[in-house]
Amino acid sequence: MNNPLIPQKKKVLDVIAQTDIDITYKVEFDEKLKGGQFVQVSIPRVGEAPISVSDFGDGYIEMTIRKVGKLTDEIYNLKPGDYMYLRGPYGNGFPIEKYENKHLIIAAGGTGLAPVKNIVNHFNGDIDKVKKFDLLLGFKSPKDILFKDEIENWKKNINLTLTVDNADENWTGNSGLITTFVPNVEIDNMDDVQVVIVGPPVMMKFTALEFLKLGVPKEQIWVSFERKMSCAIGKCGHCKIDETYVCLEGPVFNYTKGEELID
Amino acid sequence: MGFEITNKDFNKILESLKDEYKIYAPKRFYKRGRFSDTDLIRYDEIKTIEEIEYKEKSQYSPKEVIYPITQTLFYFNEDEFKESTVSEKKILIFLRSCDINGMRRLDTIFLENGPYKDVYYQRLREKVKFVLIECSESFDNCFCVSMNSNKADNYDIGIRFEDNKVTCEVKDDELKKIFEAFGDKVEFELDYVKENKFKVEVPNKDDLSVEFFNNKVWEEYSKRCIACGRCNTVCMTCSCFTTQDIAYEENPSSGERRRVWAGCHIDKFTNMAGGHEFRKDYGSRMRFKTMHKIYDYNKRFGENMCVGCGRCDDQCPQYISFAQCINKVSETLKKGEATNE
Ligand SMILES: Cc1cc2nc3c(=O)[nH]c(=O)nc-3n(C[C@H](O)[C@H](O)[C@H](O)COP(=O)(O)OP(=O)(O)OC[C@H]3O[C@@H](n4cnc5c(N)ncnc54)[C@H](O)[C@@H]3O)c2cc1C
Ligand code: SF4
Ligand code: SF4
Ligand code: FES
Numbered sequence: 001m002n003n004p005l006i007p008q009k010k011k012v013l014d015v016i017a018q019t020d021i022d023i024t025y026k027v028e029f030d031e032k033l034k035g036g037q038f039v040q041v042s043i044p045r046v047g048e049a050p051i052s053v054s055d056f057g058d059g060y061i062e063m064t065i066r067k068v069g070k071l072t073d074e075i076y077n078l079k080p081g082d083y084m085y086l087r088g089p090y091g092n093g094f095p096i097e098k099y100e101n102k103h104l105i106i107a108a109g110g111t112g113l114a115p116v117k118n119i120v121n122h123f124n125g126d127i128d129k130v131k132k133f134d135l136l137l138g139f140k141s142p143k144d145i146l147f148k149d150e151i152e153n154w155k156k157n158i159n160l161t162l163t164v165d166n167a168d169e170n171w172t173g174n175s176g177l178i179t180t181f182v183p184n185v186e187i188d189n190m191d192d193v194q195v196v197i198v199g200p201p202v203m204m205k206f207t208a209l210e211f212l213k214l215g216v217p218k219e220q221i222w223v224s225f226e227r228k229m230s231c232a233i234g235k236c237g238h239c240k241i242d243e244t245y246v247c248l249e250g251p252v253f254n255y256t257k258g259e260e261l262i263d
Numbered sequence: 264m265g266f267e268i269t270n271k272d273f274n275k276i277l278e279s280l281k282d283e284y285k286i287y288a289p290k291r292f293y294k295r296g297r298f299s300d301t302d303l304i305r306y307d308e309i310k311t312i313e314e315i316e317y318k319e320k321s322q323y324s325p326k327e328v329i330y331p332i333t334q335t336l337f338y339f340n341e342d343e344f345k346e347s348t349v350s351e352k353k354i355l356i357f358l359r360s361c362d363i364n365g366m367r368r369l370d371t372i373f374l375e376n377g378p379y380k381d382v383y384y385q386r387l388r389e390k391v392k393f394v395l396i397e398c399s400e401s402f403d404n405c406f407c408v409s410m411n412s413n414k415a416d417n418y419d420i421g422i423r424f425e426d427n428k429v430t431c432e433v434k435d436d437e438l439k440k441i442f443e444a445f446g447d448k449v450e451f452e453l454d455y456v457k458e459n460k461f462k463v464e465v466p467n468k469d470d471l472s473v474e475f476f477n478n479k480v481w482e483e484y485s486k487r488c489i490a491c492g493r494c495n496t497v498c499m500t501c502s503c504f505t506t507q508d509i510a511y512e513e514n515p516s517s518g519e520r521r522r523v524w525a526g527c528h529i530d531k532f533t534n535m536a537g538g539h540e541f542r543k544d545y546g547s548r549m550r551f552k553t554m555h556k557i558y559d560y561n562k563r564f565g566e567n568m569c570v571g572c573g574r575c576d577d578q579c580p581q582y583i584s585f586a587q588c589i590n591k592v593s594e595t596l597k598k599g600e601a602t603n604e
Contacts, residue, residue, distance in 0.1 A: 004379040005336055005520075006344050044339040045510035045518045068536040201539060228535050230505050230525075234377025237503030238525070238532065242473060243559040248377050262476045263533070263541035263551075 007085035029061040034093030035118035047071040052115035103132040109199025138178030182210035221255035265451025272445040288357035289321035324499035329387040340517040364412035365499030392419040404573030409463035412570035421453040464593040485546030494575035495526025
């Protein structure tokens with residue numbers, strides 16, 4: 001049956017808790033995909049939602065899902081061996097070819113790290129593919145930090161700045177909004193820079209402005225949008241901004257396009 | 264060339280079609296309207312010509328025939344998904360030229376936007392034949408001429424209603440055979456509306472830009488619109504929906520996934536987890552809808568989405584006129600006020 005709205009039953013292979021409410025699920029999946037794409041995840045009887053693919057490999061994908069409502073509450077209870085229902089992948093993904101041999105700067109806020117995690121891993125595993133790699137990560141508070149083990153691993157190869165908005169008494173690292181750390185990034189050659197910004201709408205807006213202040217051309221900045229989605233195939237209209245459908249032409253946009261999209 | 268057929272004979276034709284076709288037309292439902300003493304005219308299956316309300320405009324459009332308000336996508340139980348099915352019968356729809364033109368907009372969204380065709384829309388759409396109802400005079404609030412949708416060519420039957428008879432032009436060969444048995448051949452050419460009382464000046468899409476989104480023309484709608492979404496539901500060209508899952512009470516592991524109409528004026532259309540919401544104020548929803556109907560869709564597909572049926576203006580409880588809103592946009596552009604500065 002050739003019906004793009006009917007999902008496939010897939011086994012949950014592994015479940016890794018990240019925070020109290022964020023869990024990474026490793027789920028069987030065979031379709032080819034790119035970092036930055038998303039899938040439609042559902043549990044029949046409960047509902048369906050778009051979720052970014054945070055990483056992938058032979059026969060599986062990983063997704064990091066925050067418990068925020070009806071469907072994600074139900075997903076939260078899944079254990080290895082249980083099933084999820086998936087369709088996709090959807091969306092355009094990041095143009096990683098464009099980041100090769102460049103000075104790559106990724107700024108991610110909160111769960112925004114999920115859609116770019118695969119790119120970080122991709123270049124971390126083959127660091128000579130980029131000239132330089134700066135990673136700025138911002139979380140609300142120490143208990144919200146995602147992918148703690150990976151972050152330790154990334155620090156070896158990548159110039160990594162981790163900050164929290166609200167520190168607690170045990171926190172010894174950086175605190176303050178991610179925007180305040182943008183001016184610290186050392187840029188040797190502006191032509192080489194490629195910037196990727198992913199996070200909540202306000203974070204993306206102000207972080208982009210900081211990079212523009214540094215002189216980064218708009219063409220070299222990439223953002224990933226999150227909008228309400230119902231169909232993911234350009235029919236339901238929920239994700240439309242102007243004449244653009246985020247599920248089809250996005251979620252990744254070059255900033256020259258992204259700044260023109262007015263909800 | 265056409266056929267002149269008495270209502271009595273036309274009913275015989277409808278009778279002979281009923282095994283092969285589901286026949287839909289605007290129908291009057293007494294005292295079911297907006298106020299308790301008004302009637303509702305909407306699309307439903309008909310058996311006789313007397314059931315067809317052709318003298319007034321229908322409040323709802325014929326889109327619900329092939330794009331129902333709620334539609335089951337598939338059923339599920341523990342292990343299986345089963346696609347919902349539809350009747351094998353062909354579909355005959357009596358509709359006006361604005362709505363035939365509107366159907367092309369729905370075709371574009373459901374069959375051409377994105378990499379996949381919408382199978383639920385397609386499976387009904389493929390069965391449809393159009394019976395174009397002649398409009399010799401336009402109704403209140405119609406502005407089809409301004410929107411270029413006062414004429415339609417892709418119909419299978421064109422029909423003029425009179426009190427006791429109809430005159431039909433039949434293009435479809437299969438249907439022609441049936442009509443030949445009943446009607447007298449007469450000279451006949453379908454008329455169409457050449458002028459509406461109300462004229463709308465649609466801005467040239469090259470003169471508009473996203474700059475205009477921040478214009479103050481939208482502000483008055485923030486106060487007047489109550490976000491009831493009626494303008495969305497009655498619109499021939501509004502195509503948005505939301506999917507929902509239903510679990511059956513008697514057997515909670517079984518259920519179905521459905522889709523239901525959604526609208527950009529209605530609360531929660533853009534709500535996301537974490538409390539993000541776009542277009543909170545109603546004026547910006549009016550802006551979003553207006554731009555979609557006369558600008559965004561056009562930029563993407565090369566024609567305006569709105570077909571000027573005027574149903575949104577007929578039904579708005581706040582007496583907001585979408586047609587006048589388009590005119591306001593044009594006037595503001597002419598005055599050179601693209602933004603507020
Ligand atoms: C491209 C994309 C990628 C995403 N990636 C991730 C990810 O990697 N991890 C993750 O945890 N979340 C991600 N999300 C958000 C995720 O889709 C929502 O958290 C999810 O829909 C909530 O569903 P729920 O049934 O649990 O919540 P609900 O009970 O439906 O509602 C909670 C809130 O979420 C809103 N909501 C409902 N449907 C959606 C929707 N389709 N999109 C956004 N908000 C919605 C509701 O209006 C309500 O305000 C992504 C969203 C998009 C558009
Ligand atoms: S916007 Fe109004 S006039 Fe235009 S097609 Fe929709 S209901 Fe008809
Ligand atoms: S019908 Fe009128 S009040 Fe209701 S949402 Fe539309 S414009 Fe607003
Ligand atoms: S999610 Fe339905 S149109 Fe994009």
